[in-house]
Amino acid sequence: MTKSTVTQQELSASERDAPIYNSFSELSDHGFSLAPGICVFIASVHLAALVLGIWLYSAAPSAWMWAGTAWLVAHFLLGSLSTTLYSHRLITHNAVKHVSLPVHLFFNVFGQIFSVQGSVRRWSANHALHHGVDRHGKKELDPYSATWFPDSLRNFLWSHTLTHLYNHPESEEYQRSHNAKRHPVIMWQDRWYGLLTTFWIFFFPMGLGYAMGGFLGMFALTAGSMLGTVAVQHNTWTVNSVTHLWGFTPGVKSSATNNYIWLGPLGEGNHHGDHHDFPRDFRNGFGLSGWLLDPTRYGILALNALGLVRGLNSASKHEEAEIIAQRKLAELNLFKPITREAAVLREQLEKTALTLKNEWVEALAHVEKLKQQSKLLERARAGREELMRDMELAQHAVAKRKEAFYDAVERLRKHSEVYA
Ligand SMILES: [Zn+2]
Ligand SMILES: [Zn+2]
Structure with a gap:
């Protein structure tokens, strides 16, 4: 056989x-x-x-x-x-x-x-x-x-x-x-x-x-x-x-x-x-x-x-999952059916098993893809939060420098008033 x-x-x-x-x-x-x-x-x-x-x-x-x-x-x-x-x-x-x-x-x-x-x-x-x-x-x-x-x-x-x-x-x-x-x-x-x-x-x-x-x-x-x-x-x-x-x-x-x-x-x-x-x-x-x-x-x-x-x-x-599923199918150790009807049925069952295996593996691959996307989004969110913090610091620096500049102008004005 x-x-x-x-x-x-x-x-x-x-x-x-x-x-x-x-x-x-x-x-x-x-x-x-x-x-x-x-x-x-x-x-x-x-x-x-x-x-x-x-x-x-x-x-x-x-x-x-x-x-x-x-x-x-x-x-x-x-x-x-x-x-x-x-x-x-x-x-x-x-x-x-x-x-x-x-x-x-x-x-x-x-x-x-x-x-x-x-x-x-x-x-x-x-x-x-x-x-x-x-x-x-x-x-x-x-x-x-x-x-x-x-x-x-x-x-x-x-x-x-x-x-x-x-x-x-x-x-x-x-x-x-x-x-x-x-x-x-x-x-x-x-x-x-x-x-x-x-x-x-x-x-x-x-x-x-x-x-x-x-x-x-x-x-x-x-x-x-x-x-x-x-x-x-x-x-x-x-x-x-x-x-x-x-x-x-x-x-x-x-x-x-x-x-x-x-x-x-x-x-x-x-x-x-x-x-x-x-x-x-x-x-x-x-x-x-x-x-x-x-x-x-x-x-x-x-x-x-x-x-x-x-x-x-x-x-x-x-x-x-692909490897484990292939092992499961290889373990079956099936023999050639003796009647034509049995052969047709066997072929159908094999096709179904293979289709279901592919669907399982694809579903897992889809979950993995979503997890990857979720990680990317998380990273983007963390990046955005960091950006917002940097922006806040930058705005604070602008205000401080503006104030320092106006103070310097004020000192200059006072100086020219005294020595004019
Ligand atoms: Zn090796
Ligand atoms: Zn070896």
């Missing part, structure tokens, strides 16, 4: 999520090759985290165990927030209209290095390709796809980690995305990314630890740094794996779902379906649950309050 065309997106969800490869071994025939440098780096960091982690929690003195743990937590939070707030929302998705220089400097020279996932430029290029599939449907271009393979295990392994270990074929879209010009500070970070990572992830914790407590301190903070690196990497990778494989409310455009329980990547894990349906939004998630489960938006709101970013983008109420 085939699915009905009730909301007819270009493809139904099952067509969109159909596998394109049977196993990892097929990848080499399609231009993929293992990236030895990245494989060695990721394996070494994981091994170092394991060995130093065992030492930190079984043999290190208690004070140094806590110091290493504090470093781990700080690294984890800074790296996670830098990815969600800066690389993801502000840079890849232009969630605000203006990002100030101090924000670029803070995240490129310092914060984002702690996510240990490649430069901001490279990260944004890959993430743009991940979303591109929602527009053009070429899912072979999505570097983190969780729907390339026929089973969940392969899809999980690929989208979560394996994708990062491969060189991907350089299609036209790949080139365009990776060669896109970014802010000069981002271009600078891309150039010096290796050195910056070596400094903040290795040399800085090692040096600081050594200065604080010799070799014991050096090992403790390096353990915190390695464990923090592994934790922040897996935390962020779950957005590509978990939220595209499992969840409660499917989005319309992609395989992403809303989770409501996965706070891990500081907001990105919970409403990934909402995010794919309206990526430019500075928020991740509509409605109250978005407020409750999206800490990153508080960071953006704080930067906005401080004047460090300006012009927040978000879906309007009628754009949210």
